[in-house]
Amino acid sequence: xGLSIFFVSNQVMSQVRLLAVVMLLLVLLPSCSRSTVSPLxxxxxxxxxxxxxxxxxxxxxxxxxCVIVEIQDASDTTLHREVTPASDTQRWTIQWVSDNEILLDxxxxxxxxxxxxxxxxxxxxxxxx
Numbered sequence: 001x002g003l004s005i006f007f008v009s010n011q012v013m014s015q016v017r018l019l020a021v022v023m024l025l026l027v028l029l030p031s032c033s034r035s036t037v038s039p040l041x042x043x044x045x046x047x048x049x050x051x052x053x054x055x056x057x058x059x060x061x062x063x064x065x066c067v068i069v070e071i072q073d074a075s076d077t078t079l080h081r082e083v084t085p086a087s088d089t090q091r092w093t094i095q096w097v098s099d100n101e102i103l104l105d106x107x108x109x110x111x112x113x114x115x116x117x118x119x120x121x122x123x124x125x126x127x128x129x
Contacts, residue, residue, distance in 0.1 A: 040072075043099050048073055050102060054088040065089055067104065069114060071122060080122035085109045 041050040053068040063083045071080040086092050086106035094104045100116040114124040 041094075041096065043096050045099050046074075047099065048079065049076075050094065050096060052094055055083045067092060067094075067106070069094070069102065069104065069124070071102070071114075079120075080114070082114075082122075082124055084112055084124060085126060086112055 042048070043050070049072045051070040051072065053070070055063050055066045055068050058064050065088050067084045067086045067088055069080070069082055069084055070078055072078055084104055084106075086104055086109050090106055090108040092104060092106035092108075094102065097103050097113075102114040104112040104114070106112065109126060112124055112126055114122055116122055
């Protein structure tokens with residue numbers, strides 16, 4: 001009888017240890033990882049959405065882990081998508097300046113502006129003021 005109590009107790013302790021490890025991982029893992037996709041940001045007039053992601057492709061090493069900018073219209077059609085020169089490994093912010101301009105400010109490349117062109121295409125450029 002004493003042996004069976006020891007066995008159950010040992011089994012319960014193993015489950016408690018496993019549960020403790022799982023709970024510790026659940027607490028620690030989110031703080032170690034970064035999300036690769038941001039929430040959608042509406043344009044000032046609400047007609048477009050700005051989405052950012054991180055380039056995970058290693059096809060071009062210069063663009064690996066750089067910020068991807070995507071502009072969508074209200075029906076989720078992609079109007080523009082580009083891999084910017086800004087690295088996600090550095091600090092950066094992005095915002096709509098107007099319905100025709102987005103500013104990506106990055107600690108590694110500085111200001112990167114994406115402008116709507118007269119033909120409704122979009123073009124990004126470094127160092128734009």
